[in-house]
Each structure stands twice: as structure tokens, then as C-alpha cells.
Amino acid sequence: xxxxxxxxxxxxxxxxxxxxxxxxxxxxxxxxxxxxxxxxxxxxxxxxxxxxxxxxxxxxxxxxxxxxxxxxxxxxxxxxxxxxxxxxxxxxxxxxxxxxxxxxxxxxxxxxxxxxxxxxxxxxxxxxxxxxxxxxxxxxxxxxxxxxxxxxxxxxxxxxxxxxxxxxxxxxxxxxxxxxxxxxxxxxxxxxxxxxxxxxxxxxxxxxxxxxxxxxxxxxxxxxxxxxxxxxxxxxxxxxxxxxxxxxxxxxxxxxxxxxxxxxxxxxxxxxxxxxxxx
Amino acid sequence: xxxxxxxxxxxxxxxxxxxxxxxxxxxxxxxxxxxxxxxxxxxxxxxxxxxxxxxxxxxxxxxxxxxxxxxxxxxxxxxxxxxxxxxxxxxxxxxxxxxxxxxxxxxxxxxxxxxxxxxxxxxxxxxxxxxxxxxxxxxxxxxxxxxxxxxxxxxxxxxxxxxxxxxxxxxxxxxxxxxxxxxxxxxxxxxxxxxxxxxxxxxxxxxxxxxxxxxxxxxxxxxxxxxxxxxxxxxxxxxxxxxxxxxxxxxxxxxxxxxxxxxxxxxxxxxxxxxxxxxxxxxxxxxxxxxxxxxxxxxxxxxxxxxxxxxxxxxxxxxxxxxxx
Numbered sequence: 001x002x003x004x005x006x007x008x009x010x011x012x013x014x015x016x017x018x019x020x021x022x023x024x025x026x027x028x029x030x031x032x033x034x035x036x037x038x039x040x041x042x043x044x045x046x047x048x049x050x051x052x053x054x055x056x057x058x059x060x061x062x063x064x065x066x067x068x069x070x071x072x073x074x075x076x077x078x079x080x081x082x083x084x085x086x087x088x089x090x091x092x093x094x095x096x097x098x099x100x101x102x103x104x105x106x107x108x109x110x111x112x113x114x115x116x117x118x119x120x121x122x123x124x125x126x127x128x129x130x131x132x133x134x135x136x137x138x139x140x141x142x143x144x145x146x147x148x149x150x151x152x153x154x155x156x157x158x159x160x161x162x163x164x165x166x167x168x169x170x171x172x173x174x175x176x177x178x179x180x181x182x183x184x185x186x187x188x189x190x191x192x193x194x195x196x197x198x199x200x201x202x203x204x205x206x207x208x209x210x211x212x213x214x215x216x217x218x219x220x221x222x223x224x225x226x227x228x229x230x231x232x233x234x235x236x237x238x239x240x241x242x243x244x245x246x247x248x249x250x251x252x253x254x255x256x257x258x259x260x261x262x263x264x265x266x267x268x269x270x271x272x273x274x275x276x277x278x279x
Numbered sequence: 280x281x282x283x284x285x286x287x288x289x290x291x292x293x294x295x296x297x298x299x300x301x302x303x304x305x306x307x308x309x310x311x312x313x314x315x316x317x318x319x320x321x322x323x324x325x326x327x328x329x330x331x332x333x334x335x336x337x338x339x340x341x342x343x344x345x346x347x348x349x350x351x352x353x354x355x356x357x358x359x360x361x362x363x364x365x366x367x368x369x370x371x372x373x374x375x376x377x378x379x380x381x382x383x384x385x386x387x388x389x390x391x392x393x394x395x396x397x398x399x400x401x402x403x404x405x406x407x408x409x410x411x412x413x414x415x416x417x418x419x420x421x422x423x424x425x426x427x428x429x430x431x432x433x434x435x436x437x438x439x440x441x442x443x444x445x446x447x448x449x450x451x452x453x454x455x456x457x458x459x460x461x462x463x464x465x466x467x468x469x470x471x472x473x474x475x476x477x478x479x480x481x482x483x484x485x486x487x488x489x490x491x492x493x494x495x496x497x498x499x500x501x502x503x504x505x506x507x508x509x510x511x512x513x514x515x516x517x518x519x520x521x522x523x524x525x526x527x528x529x530x531x532x533x534x535x536x537x538x539x540x541x542x543x544x545x546x547x548x549x550x551x552x553x554x555x556x557x558x559x560x561x562x563x564x565x566x567x568x569x570x571x572x573x574x575x576x577x578x579x580x581x582x583x584x585x586x587x588x589x590x591x592x593x594x595x596x597x598x599x600x601x602x603x604x
Contacts, residue, residue, distance in 0.1 A: 007510065011408050011411060011412060012412065012414075014404070014405075014408050015405070015408050015409065015412065015419050018401075018405050018408075018419070018422075018423065019418070019419055019422040019423070021478070022422050022423050022425060022426055022478070022481070022482070023422045023425065025426070025434060025437045025438070025441065026425060026426075026429075026437075028437055028440070028441065028447070029433075029434075029436070029437040032437070032440055038440075040440070040443065040445050040446050040447055040450055041447075041450050042447065042450055042451060044447070045447065087328040087329055087332070088329070090325040090326065090328065090329070091325065091326045091328070091329035091330075093325060094319075094321075094322040094323075094325040094326045095322075095326065098318075098319035098321065098322035098325070099317050099318040099319050099322070100316050100317035100318065100319050100320060100321075100322030100323050101315065101316050101317040101323075102316075102317075102323070103317075103322060103326070106326055106329070106330060109333055110329075110333075113333060113337050115531070115535065115588075115592065116337060116341075116585070117535050117538045117539045117584070117585070117588060118539070119538070119539045119541060119561045119564070120344070120538070120561075120564075120581040120584055120585050121336075121337065121340040121341065121344065121581075122561075122564065122565075122568075122581075123344060123347070123564060123568045123569075123574050123577045123578050123581060124339075124340035124341075124343040124344045124347065124578065125336070125340050126568070126569065126574075127343070127347075127354075127574060128339075128340065128343070131354060144336065145336055147332060147336075148328070148329055148332045150333075153329060178319065178321045178325075182325075203427075203428050206430065207428075207429070207430035207431060207432070209430070209431060209432050209541075209542045210541050210542060210561075210565075214565075214569060225430050225432045225433075228432050228433070228436075229432045229542075229545075229546055232432070232435070232436060232439075232546055233545070233546060233549065233550075243436075243439070243440045243443070246436040246439070246440070247436055247437065247440065249433075249436070250432070250433035250434070250436040250437065251433075253430050253432060253433040254429045254430065254433040254434070257428050257429055257430065258425060258428065258429060260428075261421075261424070261425070261428045262421065265417065265420070265421050268424070268486075
């Protein structure tokens with residue numbers, strides 16, 4: 001009895017230390033962004049209310065336009081989500097429910113593509129998209145590499161596979177076409193997968209730095225991650241409170257993703273992720 | 280002529296008596312006709328956008344990168360007719376004789392040596408603990424994946440603040456603080472980056488392990504406990520082997536992360552400093568390809584990197600030995 005209690009306490013202690021290690025930097029991010037005078041000492045983690053203000057947010061907004069950045073991030077992300085959901089659903093449905101020549105190969109490709117580090121393709125993609133097609137500083141150029149996400153295809157396929165085959169057969173006997181089947185039989189049943197895919201697709205483009213960084217030179221077209229990175233590496237030093245301004249930008253960039261995941265965390269579960277990556 | 284290329288999931292209709300045998304293409308036994316595209320040719324149509332996407336955004340760029348790496352490729356105005364002669368292995372020679380490239384691969388090695396074991400051990404432990412608790416489960420799970428869902432660019436800012444010369448970490452360490460400080464110290468820059476990436480990605484791997492833990496039958500734990508095995512024994516003889524496929528996946532994904540490393544060295548250490556101690560292959564691809572205008576050399580680094588990732592993946596498969604679930 002005593003031992004069981006001890007092991008339970010140890011369990012919670014371990015988990016709490018872990019949680020602290022994961023959460024503290026975020027707490028510190030918010031605190032740091034609100035401090036007028038940066039205080040890097042231990043006391044600075046529990047700041048004096050007199051030292052708190054929104055000055056840093058104003059300061060960074062003067063250097064990089066936060067709203068424009070957020071809007072660009074939003075358009076980039078929405079485009080990627082739209083393409084991924086529509087075409088990922090179609091492909092996932094075809095791979096799970098329909099029998100056609102080559103579907104084994106396509107599925108194998110979908111798994112293989114997830115292993116190829118995207119960064120390695122950046123030079124040829126940059127030459128094609130920015131140089132040959134002249135799509136730099138455009139939303140289209142940003143979105144193209146993210147337009148369909150193979151992980152999403154695999155997740156959708158996995159979900160459709162779990163649906164009973166008889167349901168589709170019954171609907172077919174009733175004379176429903178494949179598109180009709182997809183729209184009114186399959187789609188309503190895979191709503192949880194839809195949410196998982198939207199959440200997963202959101203993180204990619206919203207947090208992506210390298211690709212939009214390569215493809216956008218005009219500040220007015222840059223997603224927030226890119227303009228904040230440029231601020232960190234080039235401009236921050238010339239600001240009165242560089243860390244404060246950097247952290248203020250970081251908070252603005254972090255909030256949409258964190259809030260989205262806090263609200264929908266129930267759908268971001270281990271099983272769905274597992275099936276998505278394992279295939 | 281009858282090519283049966285159908286992959287593992289091919290359509291070898293079990294209840295299709297007309298399939299084998301030489302009388303070719305005798306159709307119409309089943310409810311629906313079978314063309315060369317299979318039972319549901321519409322499947323091809325529905326997947327067409329995805330297939331086109333893979334062809335344009337993955338297959339073609341890979342072929343293009345290999346082609347580029349064997350030619351003298353440089354940027355020219357769009358539409359300009361320029362000669363791009365075949366140069367054989369010249370670009371590869373340039374890459375292999377560049378000590379910076381060797382160092383970048385070495386740096387990824389340092390990264391992997393820190394990142395992979397740390398990720399595997401901590402995420403198995405935290406997932407196992409998380410799997411056992413009843414209270415505050417959601418709180419713990421959510422706190423672990425918050426770094427994972429946040430942009431690197433955003434959290435990099437906090438780490439720079441935490442690990443700055445007189446930042447919080449050094450304040451706590453006092454006289455033990457390293458000099459030169461973390462991110463400008465050539466021995467510590469890459470390990471600091473590796474810690475950052477391990478911390479940031481951990482949430483995702485914990486979720487993967489949680490999924491794997493669901494698949495271990497409870498009876499196994501019971502039988503170990505009947506034989507008098509305690510928690511530790513159960514962990515090593517049931518949990519660790521039970522999550523093996525997940526471990527293989529985690530190791531593979533960490534390797535890919537290492538190969539992809541760019542944002543962190545670019546921002547945390549101001550472009551791979553000090554003296555290239557934290558430069559990575561992708562950072563060099565960026566510098567050589569985009570900044571210095573040698574996309575052909577950059578493509579050669581990319582090709583080498585891809586070969587190395589595939590080789591590492593094959594080795595890991597052999598050692599960790601995972602049958603896909």
C-alpha cells in the first residue's frame with residue numbers, strides 16, 4: 001500500500017517536472033515580452049508589475065507590420081489547408097475504397113514522400129518556382145510545395161479503410177455514383193479525421209520558415225515567421241530592448257497555433273497521429 | 280503483355296474466377312467491367328491531382344537536382360538561352376574537397392548523437408508515466424505538445440534570451456556558466472541546438488509512443504507481475520520491446536529532422552557560427568545555392584545528403600529491427 005502510493009507520487013513528480021520544462025519557456029516568453037527593462041536575473045521571472053507594459057509590442061510593430069505578417073501567414077496556411085483537404089480526401093478515398101490499377105504504387109509513394117526531407121528539394125524547387133515561373137513574392141509560389149500533404153492522404157486513407165465495406169456496396173446498389181458516395185456517405189463519417197488533418201496541416205505552413213523565406217523578398221508579402229526571423233537576425237540589435245521586441249513578436253506568432261491546439265486538443269490524439277505516420 | 284504490376288494492395292479479386300488463364304480479357308462476369316485501369320477507373324481520376332503533385336513537387340525536382348549536380352548550372356534571366364555543359368563529377372569534387380561540407384556533416388552527427396538517444400529515452404519514459412496517470416492527464420499531454428505546435432522562429436527567441444551571455448540559465452549557473460557562452464561557444468553551439476530541437480519535438484514523439492503503448496496487451500504486464508517482476512522489470516521486458524516499431528519510427532524521423540536542420544542554426548547561432556561549428560548541410564545548401572549563386576554545387580550537397588539519409592535509414596532498420604505494424 002505504502003509502496004503503491006510512493007510510486008504514484010513519483011509518477012506525478014516526474015510528469016510535473018516534465019511539464020515545467022516544457023511550459024516554462026512559454027511563460028518566460030510572455031513575461032519577457034511585457035518587461036520594459038529586461039531583467040535576466042531569476043527575479044525577472046516574477047516581475048514587478050511596475051515594469052510591465054505593452055511597449056515592446058508597439059516597438060516591434062513599428063519595425064515589422066504584425067498585421068500584414070499575420071494576414072500573409074493566414075493566406076498561406078489557408079491555401080495549403082484547402083488544397084490538402086480537398087485533394088487529400090479524394091486521393092485517400094480512392095486509395096481506400098476504390099480498386100484501380102496502380103493504387104498500390106501510389107500508396108507506396110505517399111509513404112516514401114514522407115521520408116524525403118523537403119529541404120533537399122529546395123534548390124530545384126526554388127529554380128522552378130522562383131526563377132522559371134517567376135512566382136517569387138506571390139502566395140501561389142509559397143503555397144505550391146505545401147498544396148497537398150502526403151501525411152493527410154495517409155490519414156484519410158486510414159479512416160476510410162475503417163468504414164464498413166457493406167455500406168458502400170449498399171449505396172452502390174441503390175445507384176449512387178462514386179462522387180455521391182464520397183460526399184454523402186463517406187465524408188460525414190470521417191469528420192474527426194478532417195479535424196486532425198486541418199490541425200496537422202495548420203502547423204506546417206504557419207510555422208514554416210525556410211521556404212517562404214527563400215521565395216519572398218518583399219516585406220509586404222512575408223509571413224510573420226519570416227519577418228520575425230529577419231527582425232531577429234538583422235534589425236533587433238538596433239532596438240532599445242531587443243529581447244523584449246523579439247519576444248513580443250514571438251508571442252504574436254505563437255498565439256494562433258497554441259490557442260487552436262488548446263481548443264481542439266481532444267482531436268489531436270495519439271491514435272490518429274500514429275496511424276498517419278505509420279501508414 | 281499482361282503486366283501485373285499491382286502492388287501489395289492490388290486488386291486481385293478473390294471472387295473473380297475469370298482472372299487466371301490464357302484466354303485474355305474475357306470481361307463481364309462480375310457486376311462491373313474491368314478495364315486496364317481496374318475495377319473503378321474513377322480512382323485514377325480522383326487521385327490524379329495528388330499524383331500530379333508528387334510528380335511535380337517531388338519526382339521532377341529530385342531528377343532535376345541530380346541533373347543539375349552533373350552540370351554547370353547557374354542562375355540566368357528567365358527565358359534566356361544559356362549553355363549548361365555537362366561537367367561530370369566536378370561539382371561533387373568541389374563539395375568533397377570543401378572542409379566546410381565535411382564539418383557540416385560532422386555537426387549533424389553531433390546533433391544525432393545527442394538528439395536520438397535523448398528523444399527515445401525521455402519520450403518513452405514520459406509516455407509510460409502519462410499512460411499510467413488518471414488525473415490531469417490532459418494537462419500534461421497538452422503541456423508536452425505546446426512546443427511542438429509552436430513555430431521554431433517564435434521559440435528560438437526565448438531560447439536566445441534564456442541562453443544569452445547574461446541570460447537566466449547563466450544567472451542560475453553563476454560561476455559555472457560557460458565562457459564563451461552557449462551559442463557562441465564552438466564546443467557548445469551544436470549541443471545547445473540539439474537540446475533545443477529535442478525539447479521542441481518531444482511532444483510529437485510522446486504522442487507516437489502513447490499510440491504504441493495502446494497496442495501492448497495488458498496480459499503481458501500481468502504475466503510479468505505474476506512472475507514477480509516489478510515496474511522496472513515490466514518496463515524493460517514488456518514496454519521497451521512492445522514499442523519497438525515506434526522506436527524505429529522515432530529514430531528515423533529524428534534522422535530526417537537532423538538532415539533538415541536549418542532554422543535553428545540560422546537563427547540561434549547567427550548563420551552556423553562560431554566558425555561553422557553549428558553549420559548544417561541545409562544551411563550550406565542555402566549559402567552556396569542562393570547566396571553565392573552556385574545551385575549546382577548546392578544540388579550536389581543535397582544529393583549526397585539524401586543518399587546519406589537513405590543509408591542511415593537502412594542501417595537503423597537493421598539494428599533497431601522493426602517490422603512495420
